[in-house]
Amino acid sequence: MLEVDSIDVAYGAVQVIWDVSLSVEKGETVALLGANGAGKTTVLKSICGPLVPTAGDIRFEGESIGGLQQDEVVPKGITHVPEGREIFHESSVHENLTLGAYANRDGMEDRRRRVYEIFPRLEERSGQSAGTLSGGEQQMLAIGRGLMSDPDLVLLDEASLGLAPVLVDDVFDAIERINEEGTTVLLVEQDVHNALRVADRGYVLESGRVSLSGSAEELADDERVAASYLGG
Numbered sequence: 125m126l127e128v129d130s131i132d133v134a135y136g137a138v139q140v141i142w143d144v145s146l147s148v149e150k151g152e153t154v155a156l157l158g159a160n161g162a163g164k165t166t167v168l169k170s171i172c173g174p175l176v177p178t179a180g181d182i183r184f185e186g187e188s189i190g191g192l193q194q195d196e197v198v199p200k201g202i203t204h205v206p207e208g209r210e211i212f213h214e215s216s217v218h219e220n221l222t223l224g225a226y227a228n229r230d231g232m233e234d235r236r237r238r239v240y241e242i243f244p245r246l247e248e249r250s251g252q253s254a255g256t257l258s259g260g261e262q263q264m265l266a267i268g269r270g271l272m273s274d275p276d277l278v279l280l281d282e283a284s285l286g287l288a289p290v291l292v293d294d295v296f297d298a299i300e301r302i303n304e305e306g307t308t309v310l311l312v313e314q315d316v317h318n319a320l321r322v323a324d325r326g327y328v329l330e331s332g333r334v335s336l337s338g339s340a341e342e343l344a345d346d347e348r349v350a351a352s353y354l355g356g
């Protein structure tokens with residue numbers, strides 16, 4: 125479904141991604157792991173728009189998307205839920221979900237119902253302004269808003285960051301459910317334990333390069349992953 129093929133990415137003159145390749149098959153959940161600054165967010169931003177690779181190519185359903193901007197990628201079926209919960213604080217939960225459907229309003233109410241089934245807390249607070257939600261509720265809204273464009277592939281950047289353990293479990297359960305209902309998932313996570321619990325496969329980025337890849341089981345058992353990320 126998604127093929128990232130030997131991309132280099134730079135901010136101005138400073139290259140931060142070197143020769144990164146990864147693939148995501150339809151129906152999979154794939155985890156992109158790595159330390160702070162390894163380049164995970166940069167890779168997602170190259171897939172979904174704002175950044176354009178300086179070398180290599182990115183293909184979605186066989187079509188090159190490496191040079192497209194975010195508003196061109198969303199109609200193709202890719203949604204990005206960015207780091208840091210970029211929701212509209214002044215707007216209500218309901219309005220934020222409507223805004224998420226901007227590219228595709230057909231069936232919007234069915235999708236809103238699906239989001240409320242996955243996150244019942246959002247339905248209870250549908251009229252509340254988003255800025256007054258708790259951090260965890262804002263994260264649920266950010267994911268829910270991403271689902272409103274009816275994506276085939278959702279890119280999740282640190283969906284669980286900063287949440288209390290009980291909410292982390294809720295968010296990962298929601299990711300599993302979203303995937304089981306047919307949406308393919310590429311997730312960036314520092315919570316390696318939970319990421320490998322829900323993922324089929326994963327890649328580890330180190331200093332802008334892929335240093336390891338394999339099935340979730342292989343990565344969870346890998347000594348290097350355990351030493352660096354699982355407190356082993």
Ligand SMILES: Nc1ncnc2c1ncn2[C@@H]1O[C@H](COP(=O)(O)OP(=O)(O)OP(=O)(O)O)[C@@H](O)[C@H]1O
Nearest residue numbers: 135138140158159160161162163164165166167314
């Ligand atoms: N806008 C920018 N301009 C210049 N350098 C940047 C910019 N954004 C990120 N970088 C640099 O690119 C490198 C990769 O950053 P990136 O945000 O992709 O890392 P990350 O793996 O997502 O880290 P984290 O886990 O902390 O979110 C870092 O060295 C970072 O300082």
Ligand SMILES: [Mg+2]
Nearest residue numbers: 164165166207
């Ligand atoms: Mg990041």
